Amino acid sequence: MKEAAEPITELKLEGITKRFPGILACNNVALEVRRGEVLALVGENGAGKSTLMNILAGLYQPDSGTISLNGRPVHFRDPNDAYARGIGMVHQNFMLVANMTVTENVALGLKQLHKFMRLDLGEVKRRILEVSARHELPVNPDAYIWQLSVGEQQRVELVKTLCFGANLLILDEPTSALTPQETDDLIDRLKRMAAELSIIFISHKLNEVKALSDRVAILRHGAVVFNGFTVNHSTGDLATLMTGREVVLPHNEGMGGGGETILSARNLKVRGDRGHLALDGLELELHAGEILGLAGVSGNGQRELAEALTGLRPVASGQVQFLGKDMTNRTPAAMIAAGLGYIPEDRHHEGIVPKFTVKENLVLKDFHTRRFSRWCLLKLKEIARNADFLKDRYDIRCASTSAAGGSLSGGNIQKVILARELAREPKALVAVYPTRGVDMGAQEFIHSQLLARRRAGGGILLISEELEEIMNLSDRIAVIYKGRILKILPSLEATRERLGLLMAGVADE
Ligand SMILES: Nc1ncnc2c1ncn2[C@@H]1O[C@H](COP(=O)(O)OP(=O)(O)OP(=O)(O)O)[C@@H](O)[C@H]1O
Numbered sequence: 171m172k173e174a175a176e177p178i179t180e181l182k183l184e185g186i187t188k189r190f191p192g193i194l195a196c197n198n199v200a201l202e203v204r205r206g207e208v209l210a211l212v213g214e215n216g217a218g219k220s221t222l223m224n225i226l227a228g229l230y231q232p233d234s235g236t237i238s239l240n241g242r243p244v245h246f247r248d249p250n251d252a253y254a255r256g257i258g259m260v261h262q263n264f265m266l267v268a269n270m271t272v273t274e275n276v277a278l279g280l281k282q283l284h285k286f287m288r289l290d291l292g293e294v295k296r297r298i299l300e301v302s303a304r305h306e307l308p309v310n311p312d313a314y315i316w317q318l319s320v321g322e323q324q325r326v327e328l329v330k331t332l333c334f335g336a337n338l339l340i341l342d343e344p345t346s347a348l349t350p351q352e353t354d355d356l357i358d359r360l361k362r363m364a365a366e367l368s369i370i371f372i373s374h375k376l377n378e379v380k381a382l383s384d385r386v387a388i389l390r391h392g393a394v395v396f397n398g399f400t401v402n403h404s405t406g407d408l409a410t411l412m413t414g415r416e417v418v419l420p421h422n423e424g425m426g427g428g429g430e431t432i433l434s435a436r437n438l439k440v441r442g443d444r445g446h447l448a449l450d451g452l453e454l455e456l457h458a459g460e461i462l463g464l465a466g467v468s469g470n471g472q473r474e475l476a477e478a479l480t481g482l483r484p485v486a487s488g489q490v491q492f493l494g495k496d497m498t499n500r501t502p503a504a505m506i507a508a509g510l511g512y513i514p515e516d517r518h519h520e521g522i523v524p525k526f527t528v529k530e531n532l533v534l535k536d537f538h539t540r541r542f543s544r545w546c547l548l549k550l551k552e553i554a555r556n557a558d559f560l561k562d563r564y565d566i567r568c569a570s571t572s573a574a575g576g577s578l579s580g581g582n583i584q585k586v587i588l589a590r591e592l593a594r595e596p597k598a599l600v601a602v603y604p605t606r607g608v609d610m611g612a613q614e615f616i617h618s619q620l621l622a623r624r625r626a627g628g629g630i631l632l633i634s635e636e637l638e639e640i641m642n643l644s645d646r647i648a649v650i651y652k653g654r655i656l657k658i659l660p661s662l663e664a665t666r667e668r669l670g671l672l673m674a675g676v677a678d679e
């Protein structure tokens with residue numbers, strides 16, 4: 171197998187500029203990374219982080235500017251060129267083939283990299299095991315991707331990239347889909363790996379940036395507005411530098427939850443993708459005017475609960491009641507029509523239709539209503555007006571509402587979904603990880619919008635792994651463990667420690 175590229179002692183970007191129609195995504199960016207260094211790249215949603223890194227990884231061509239390695243200018247025509255020089259990237263959205271094994275996925279990538287190489291799967295497997303042992307990244311080379319948790323897939327992506335011989339690793343929001351435990355694990359591993367590699371790390375979580383990086387570069391509107399040593403700055407400083415103002419996450423001040431029950435699950439049994447009982451007799455009641463936080467380590471039935479409530483997954487037994495009616499196993503359309511909102515976990519596949527424009531995505535659930543159509547014809551002007559209004563109100567950053575939804579940055583896609591769901595003024599809203607991958611400012615905004623919905627009498631089931639988010643926003647907190655609610659407590663009685671124990675399945679009094 172081909173040997174790794176020459177070690178990167180210094181990487182330099184100079185004057186990198188990249189335009190997309192109507193948007194200057196990177197504006198004359200200069201950046202440097204040295205061997206053994208971890209550079210954190212932070213900035214608001216849409217600031218240009220992914221675009222810049224995609225240029226460095228050979229996926230996009232810059233309009234102007236140069237990249238040099240160890241003092242010599244280089245030009246990457248495609249990702250293979252970048253890999254050949256030791257630059258590998260793990261993307262914001264994983265790029266693994268679900269119905270192939272880990273070994274086959276790595277082999278597929280290697281085949282693209284070295285077109286004429288004879289591929290020996292046994293050899294690839296040995297390489298995987300070697301890399302996985304060396305960097306303490308345990309993976310099972312024979313497992314199918316679909317069998318793996320998100321955290322495990324993340325590890326496979328890392329191992330794959332390392333197998334290709336990367337010695338500069340670019341990680342685009344590697345922790346945004348991981349549980350807190352998996353995140354701590356990954357940060358530890360990356361710290362150890364940094365002894366031999368250089369790493370560029372993108373994250374919206376400033377505590378991770380503090381824990382891992384040596385230096386921080388902040389992008390705003392495509393330009394580097396700050397570049398300095400991490401130790402010299404607090405997370406508060408960095409947040410302010412990033413957004414240009416102080417960010418204060420709002421709290422749920424009142425003690426709600428007194429309203430009538432609007433959405434409930436009774437003795438709910440639901441099967442997961444692998445046929446096991448993911449929900450095993452779950453009981454839950456959501457009241458009008460409250461935010462009910464659902465805390466738990468992911469994989470304990472959260473996804474299945476959200477899908478069963480929204481009509482996306484069959485209920486094996488038990489009941490879903492919405493606004494006093496039995497709505498068990500009704501279609502998603504029936505749930506939507508009855509006034510249920512949903513912010514799904516997987517925004518790319520379930521939240522939006524990437525090929526539809528932003529304005530179309532904003533009326534996905536309502537295009538057939540009288541407001542947006544008449545005699546089977548869409549009222550295009552009204553759809554455009556609606557989009558302009560929501561773009562403004564929810565601060566959705568896109569060149570135009572006629573841009574494809576899929577071309578927006580991750581956090582802005584999230585805002586499109588939020589805008590669409592909240593604009594419908596749902597009686598109940600099931601919000602799954604609503605701030606995953608969004609910047610601090612947008613997080614503040616989303617939180618305040620959820621609180622506003624609560625004040626207006628809506629009930630919100632907030633499924634999240636961020637304890638701070640759950641504790642800040644909820645009236646009551648339910649802890650889910652192995653498909654059941656282990657405990658429900660008033661938010662005022664919740665502490666990090668107590669929730670942590672409950673999430674681990676240790677019931678208290
Ligand atoms: N392929 C594309 N076509 C058109 N516009 C694009 C494309 N990729 C990115 N953009 C635009 O370029 C800008 C920068 O996007 P980018 O994805 O780099 O942001 P980001 O900093 O990674 O944001 P996030 O934190 O949300 O991931 C955004 O306005 C986005 O809409």
Ligand SMILES: [Mg+2]
Nearest residue numbers: 219220262580
């Ligand atoms: Mg990005």
